[in-house]
Amino acid sequence: MKKKNNFLGDIAGLIELLPERKRRIERASPGPIGDDPINELARSLHPQKIYFEIAEVRDETPTIRTFKLVAAPDSGTTALPVFRAGQYLAFREEVQGVVVTRPYSISSSPREALEDGFMEITVRKIPKGFLTKHIWKNWKPGSKITSSGPAGFFYHEPLRDTNHILGIAGGCGFTPFRSMIKDAIDNDLDLSITLLFGIRTPDEVIFKKELAKYKRKMGKKLKVTYVCSEPDGSWKGPSGFITKDVIKKQGGGVKGKTLFICGPPAMYRFLENELAEFKIPQKRIRREVFGEIDDITAFDEFPRGLKRKKFNIKVHIGSEVEEIQAKATETVLVAMERAGLAPQSKCRSGECGFCDSLLLDGEIFVSPENDGRRMAGVKFNHFHPCASYPVTDLEIIVNRSV
Amino acid sequence: MAGRRKAILDPSYEAVVVGAGNGGLGAALQLALKGVKTLLLEQHNVPGGFATSFVRGRFEFDASLHELADVGSADNAGSLRVFLDEAGTDIDWVAIPEAYRVILTDENLNVRVPFGIEELIDTIESEVPGSRKAMTKYMELCKDVNGALGILGGIADSAKPDRMISDFMSFVRDSDNPIEEIASIVRKLMNLLRVISKTVDQVSDEYKLPDRARAILYPYWCYLGLPMSRLSFTSWGAMLISYMTKGAYVPRMRSQELTMAMESRIRELGGRIEYNTRVEEILVERGKVTGVRTSQGDEIRTSQIIANVSPTLVYNDLISPKTEVPKIALKNVNARKHASSCIVVYMGLDTTLDELGLTDYGYFISKNMDTDEIYDSTYVLDVPIMQATTCLNNVIPDCSPPGTSIVSITTLFSMDSWSDVTPKDYFKVKNRIANGLIDQLENGTGANIRDHIEEIEVATPATFARYTRSYKGVVYGYELDPWDGVIARVVTKEDEKYIKGLEIGGGFSFMGHGYNVSLLSGRAAALSTLKEMGVKS
Structure with missing residues (x-):
């Protein structure tokens, strides 16, 4: 035995503390620790990555496609995680040598992931969209794709929300509600869902057939109304935007309901006015994050005179240093992706903090709607590249991707 | 392109610290203060481990901190404040006005303790x-x-x-x-x-x-x-x-201010910190550490490692090759018992604490104060009979927007009672327990919490395991029975050091668990390392 610290050893030895400790250690097994079911549970709930194989591709409309995804055991995913209906997956895809991520809401139900072994996402093709063009071309049955674990906070939480959801959707915002409806049916939840879905043209009506099926199962607890902004002669439903009158008439008002809003930023801004007169407490309105802002210059807060400016960003990753170019009107994340740095990201809305980085020098503009930074993060210059725009040349430290 | 290249790290450091929780940050800060070429590696993407915060809607919650001991006021400073001040960290400490309120519903007891x-x-x-x-x-x-x-x-x-x-x-x-x-x-x-x-x-x-x-x-x-x-x-x-x-004190911007303040200072002093980098192996040759291997594929040479990790995981999972793990080390960690994990219910409320009648910061609410009965109740997959609840606006009035408040309920929870929870049941089980804890808070205080919940999150042992990968999601260190209490650990510290160049800092080390002792034990581990390196203190 090594020499003990005498003085301490003597007093402690006097009172049998050490002999008891020694006895206990001698008696203990030298075997390995048992398994750790709680870390296992954590990993199965929150896998860092999910490796999928595309099992099926369905065209919902000429521009909307549903992809049915199953686990790809050869790549490392043997079972799909459970999730909260309304959550999204962030897909990581390489397009022409550039790695980008995109969040897509899961449109299937948690039970289907767990028991039937599949998840579905429903994607709308963006005109001139660089990623969706790639997806339309390359995502075929048998293709392998990779996503994050389920993420996001756009789900019904019985501890917090009333048991009647008033869903307002636009664009491709129907998808999380499809998951919520299926979940309510699968688990016979005490939950009513009234859904107002804004579409542009009548041919954007999706899930019509299956909705009839859900309606049979949920009865009065489910009501879906399509609201068409550019109707043709054949359109019989309400037309225009989702106004306060539509909310009152087709939505049955807001009383006792929790609003779940999912759609493009323009819809959020429009709804803000429409909802004002209802004086809904903030806790009764949940908004899904909508990804990057299309035109940051439209914000009054955006510094003047930067529209056409370009800046240099010095990026430290590990021991590497890269100098990249960035437009004032694009996020630091996009600039890094474009430069091929493959930074990690999930929500692309400033919310999840997955792209958290450190600003060493320079100034950024953080879009006020997407500022999810911690207070200490602001104080000590952490920032979220997905919601930050360069206002000067920058020097930043970015984490290596997981 | 750069993204294709592996963004590598320097191949060698004088000291490597594993884990940027309180212990690892305390260790790296002490090493950096002495000019040691230090690398701090952390698997998560921000510093702190348990000492972190998260944003939901218009609220920012502390993941774990109730209150820090050993800070003290500027003119009655505790050793933690002294260390952090001398190290040059920038933390805005806020004093908690009273110790706690204890409410025992079966004992007709409701007392504010100053x-x-x-x-x-x-x-x-x-x-x-x-x-x-x-x-x-x-x-x-x-x-x-x-x-x-x-x-x-x-x-x-x-x-x-x-x-x-x-x-x-x-x-x-x-x-x-x-x-x-x-x-x-x-x-x-x-x-x-x-x-x-x-x-x-x-x-x-x-x-x-x-x-x-x-x-x-x-x-x-x-x-x-x-x-x-x-x-x-x-x-x-x-x-x-x-x-x-x-x-007792809290940092104004949650515990994340404490940990980011240390992070920031470590970098200023020339220390290097890498996130998203999990140490997967501690390399040992003939009883001495030689380096680490990481999840990013780095292999870094060093002769000094401070692990802010449970020794149970160090000896079972990290040391490589396994033949370098002495049998006595495995016996040692098996003799000791991991203490508790927790369940926490974080709530952002759309009303003020005044309206709710919650006058204090810390509430300990239980049926009685029979600690055996309470401890045993954490070994059942149900609502434990005691909770420790904080009402942050009573210390930092503007910690949330006007008209709102932050209330967090914590209860100890044994990891073993979570072992049988399946992914399918997970959300149901955690909501059932959260519901029971909210009931307990409402019954104890008379406050109507439920009608005001704007944001809510529930953390379970699985949540803590997710973010820290601690063994079974343990939040504390080993249980502090007298034979494994602070004195017993201090006295046997040198004898029970099984690998040369490897120190343990954090909640599992000789000082026991809790924010202040975890942090200062990391610092103490660094002092031992400095001594071994021959750096003058």
């Missing part, structure tokens, strides 16, 4: 007339034990016995009243000696503390997590004195 030893004794006397004498003696004993630990800590810092004696002699010589000084030191040490192997209950029995006095005095037990029939009195007494004499 800080200050006299104030504590007065409060208990007014609730339990006739307790003053016993309480005064009891607190004297706690003071002596705390003082003795300080003396021993000072002695243990001196490397050599002869220097220890000369330090001691010069200390006495400098004193105004050397005889009294010696008498006081001897008394403290004798008192420590007397209780060193005793549990809290044994000492309380000996001092004939009335049951109702114990009920008011005991709530802090849950910060150590072992029932009073088993908890080492020394750890308890020291903690109680620290809170009563130095008060």
Whole structure:
């Protein structure tokens, strides 16, 4: 035995503390620790990555496609995680040598992931969209794709929300509600869902057939109304935007309901006015994050005179240093992706903090709607590249991707 | 393109710190202060481990902090404040006005306990007339034990016995009243000696503390997590004195301010920090550390490692090759028992604490203060009978937007009772327990919480496992029975060091668990490392 610290050893030895400790250690097994079911549970709930194989591709409309995804055991995913209906997956895809991520809401139900072994996402093709063009071309049955674990906070939480959801959707915002409806049916939840879905043209009506099926199962607890902004002669439903009158008439008002809003930023801004007169407490309105802002210059807060400016960003990753170019009107994340740095990201809305980085020098503009930074993060210059725009040349430290 | 290249790290460092929780940050900060070329590796993408915060809607929640001991005011500074100030960190500390309110629903007890030893004794006397004498003696004993630990800590810092004696002699010589000084030191040490192997209950029995006095005095037990029939009195007494004499503090911007302040300072001092980088192997050759391998594929050479990791995981999973793990090390970690994990319900409310009638920061709510019964209730997959709840706006009024408030409920929870929860049941089980905890809070305080929940998150042992990968999601370190209490650990520290160049810092090390001791034990580990490196302190 090594020499003990005498003085301490003597007093402690006097009172049998050490002999008891020694006895206990001698008696203990030298075997390995048992398994750790709680870390296992954590990993199965929150896998860092999910490796999928595309099992099926369905065209919902000429521009909307549903992809049915199953686990790809050869790549490392043997079972799909459970999730909260309304959550999204962030897909990581390489397009022409550039790695980008995109969040897509899961449109299937948690039970289907767990028991039937599949998840579905429903994607709308963006005109001139660089990623969706790639997806339309390359995502075929048998293709392998990779996503994050389920993420996001756009789900019904019985501890917090009333048991009647008033869903307002636009664009491709129907998808999380499809998951919520299926979940309510699968688990016979005490939950009513009234859904107002804004579409542009009548041919954007999706899930019509299956909705009839859900309606049979949920009865009065489910009501879906399509609201068409550019109707043709054949359109019989309400037309225009989702106004306060539509909310009152087709939505049955807001009383006792929790609003779940999912759609493009323009819809959020429009709804803000429409909802004002209802004086809904903030806790009764949940908004899904909508990804990057299309035109940051439209914000009054955006510094003047930067529209056409370009800046240099010095990026430290590990021991590497890269100098990249960035437009004032694009996020630091996009600039890094474009430069091929493959930074990690999930929500692309400033919310999840997955792209958290450190600003060493320079100034950024953080879009006020997407500022999810911690207070200490602001104080000590952490920032979220997905919601930050360069206002000067920058020097930043970015984490290596997981 | 750069993304294709592996963004590599330098191939060697003088010291590598594993894990950027409180212990790892304390260690890396101390090393960086001495100019050691230090690499701090962390698997998550921000610093802090448990000491972190998260944003939901218009609220920012602390993941784990209730209150920090050993900070103290600027003119009555505790050792934690002294270290962090001297290290040059920028933290805005906010004092918590009172110790806590204890509400025991079966005992018809509802008492606000202030800080200050006299104030504590007065409060208990007014609730339990006739307790003053016993309480005064009891607190004297706690003071002596705390003082003795300080003396021993000072002695243990001196490397050599002869220097220890000369330090001691010069200390006495400098004193105004050397005889009294010696008498006081001897008394403290004798008192420590007397209780060193005793549990809290044994000492309380000996001092004939009335049951109702114990009920008011005991709530802090849950910060150590072992029932009073088993908890080492020394750890308890020291903690109680620290809170009563130095008060309790929180950083204004949640615990994330503490950990980001340290992160920022470590970088300023030239230390390097890498996130998203999990240490998967600690490389050992002939009983000495030689480096680490990481999840990013780095292989880094070093001869000094400080692990802010449970020794159970160090010896079972990290050391490579396995043949370098001595059998005695595995016996050692198997003899010890992991303490608790927690369940936390974080709530952002759309009303003020005033409206709710919640007047205090810390609420300990239980049926009774039978710590064995409470501890046992955490071993069932149900609502434990005690909760520790914080109301942050009572300390930091503007911690959330006007008209709103932040209330967090915490309960200890044994990891083993979560072991059978399946992914399918997970959300149901956690909501059932969260619901029960909200009921408990409403029943205890009369506040209507449920109608005001704007944001809510529930953390379980699986959540803590997710973010820290601690064994079974444990939040505390090993249980502090007397045989594995602070004194037993300090005394055996050198003997139980099985790998040369490897120190343990954080909640599993010799000082026990909790924010302040985890952080300072990381620093202590760094001091040992510096000594071994021959860097002058």
